[in-house]
Amino acid sequence: MTTPTQSDTPAQPDAPVRTARRTADLTGGLQAADLADFYRDLHRHPELSRREFRTAGKLAAALRTAGYEVTEGVGGTGVVGVLRRGEGPVVWLRADMDALPVGEETGLDYASQVPGVMHACGHDLHVTWLMGAALALAAGRDVWSGTVVVIGQPAEEGGAGAAAMVADGMHTRFPRPDVVLGQHAAPGPVGLYSHTPGLTMSAADDLDLIVYGVGGHGSRPEAAVDPIVTAAHVVTRLQTVISREIAARHSAVLTVGQFHAGERSNIIPGEARLGLNLRTQDPAVREQILAAIRRIAEGECAAAGCPKAPEITVVSSYPTTVNDAALDTEIAAVHRAVFGDGAVLDAGPAMGSEDFSLLAPAGVPYDYWYVTSTPLSVWDGAPGADLMEKFANVPANHSPLFAPDLAVLVPGVQTLVSAALATLA
Template identity: 70%
Template sequence: MTSAAARVALDLTADLPVPALEELYRDLHRHPELSLRENRTAGVLAGRLRKAGYDTADGVGGTGVVGVLRNGDGPTVLLRADMDALPVQEETGLPYASETSGVMHACGHDLHVTWLAGAADALAAGRDTWSGTLVVVGQPAEETGEGAARMLADRLYERFPRPDVLLAQHAVPGPAGLYAHSPGLIMSASTDIDIVVHGRGGHGSRPETTVDPVVTAAYIVTRLQTVVSREIAARESAVLTVGRIEAGSRHNIIPSEARLALNLRTQSEEVRERMIAAVRRIAVGECAAAGCPREPGITVGGSFPMTVNDPDTDRRIAAVHGEVFGAGTVLDPGPAMGSEDFPRLAEGGLPYSYWFVTSTPADVWSAASGDDLLERLMAVPSNHSPHFAPDLSTVAPGVRTLVSGALASLSVE
């Protein structure tokens, strides 16, 4: 038997203005904006929310947008989409490719905003079918991990209703038409670490008078590869990446310092702390072995929390998605190593559900080499790739996921 939430969701989304939503997506894709500079994107979203009847505020946390639709007694549900793009030069060749050099919506946030705008319109138009309060959030700066915290610091839940449940979704690679839920851990924590190796510079012809920080940094990079392979149990999931190494200015100058930028991905606080301790120990030890004039500078910087769905909430949302989209469309892939700042909006332990929407175009998926799902996923463009291009066929389904999820959490008549 189909639930009331699924039935109403199908009714409210039966006549979505798909061409107009697709054009909204193309417009947002053409005009990507970096974190905390999402002024145009925020303006587009805010204008649509006001037109749909939401009490709307912009500039929240910098460039954030909040729309509130009060519709009688019932739960308060927050729907969130992130808005920022990435410093990536687009190589998709799309007719609606980015018009801003070096900036691209390479992670699908333009699609997220389109989904949110479509869902907000549909729920406002169908307000006679449900009761409660909708809080629609366009969040800035997800890519840098700043946006959710900035909105909270700007008194998000003092200025606007505090939600009873939060919902969000993300476009990912995979054959379009699948909806991935995990009733628990679904995304990992991320931690950035910066290391400065202090050496003693000099002329390349007289290395004996120097302490070469480049060589020391190379030893640190090599030794760091043993942290996961030799210090983390095989049953644990963890990744350590050295994403940047910088040193020197000319061929024949031994510099006085070298800089390393690391990123850790972990799925438990205990493993995170163990990895940070290992990084410190290795950096200090290699610098001591090299005779560096002082200990390295080690800074634990930006971080993202683990994304852990409330099991009951996520199962409820997954169930309604299964009703709306049919058998075999909802799957549990287990936790991913990617990270999100969305959980910060759930401060104080608010329950939430966060899920994935697969978005690879059918022709790209069919052409991908590989005998199984994992091999094909490795072969198609992923998030943050200059070739990442979600299929426009996901525009309407992505609206339905939000609408049905919201209705499963509101009071449906």
């Protein structure tokens, strides 16, 4: 008997290809119509942060039916489902559940039925993907071993939900993860999956700034200190922080998104309130800009003779999201095996922000990627000669026109399932 040479030995598929085949087996029975019904129902009934009672209930019911141990009310309205299948790694899969205070203008036949509220960021898609992945992994539990933990997170908008779940024992009440995985719907032609090893999303801070003046009659401004004029100077001067104080090699954005003052046109109010949003990718740059905001506000108020210094409060913060480079490379390779080499790209760090990374215990690697969701008819009809020009001309997240293509329902489940299988034994 002779020993077979290398050429005589059948070639074995590499790990990503094996994972892709297992993913196909587990997701082959998915019913797109069932996913679409679940998604449309969530889209019709959006719920704002910390009020995701109905959404959480639907996810919890689906998980229980699939055999998960379900805990509700984690961090408020959070849902955690645990499915154990022998010894092996622990994988956490997360989706956010909250909607936005945006009035829907899509004209869809399943448009929001809640006035002034819609799923303008795709969280209804995220929950549907998570539910579908949880069911597929439960149905195919004979092909993997380990533990799957499914997380429906409340209140991502505003940055409080992940922290609330952690404060409620997320890291101690449930099996400790070996990896934490998540994904987000994004504008772009359907069929692309963006992976960025390392820094993938920016830090964000929301700030409230109050300018105090002296109220009076509109006919006698000399007897008042007008906080509107002072706040307007603050707004104008803040526009120079990025362009004149931050080196061009750094990415940062400072936006004044709110300006509230006064009740009547002939009354000078006693105060003006600004809402600021800061995006940074470097902690030192963040501190530099925060100091500049304070310096400018205090300087303008002093110059105007305001009766007291401005009040500046950081009301919420998101950390940077920094993917584990090795894990992201591994999952990107799996997604190439599932969807084809040309479907996976690296779009680089985004200025958007997330609280996803707070769910990962210290030292646990995590990965977060994007699934493009713009209908091809919308993408093809958008002005622009290249990808970036078109990207700027299609409805993006937080737009009242944001309407993902339902063609992404099954692929979005496959991305989560394949990523989980890459770790599970």
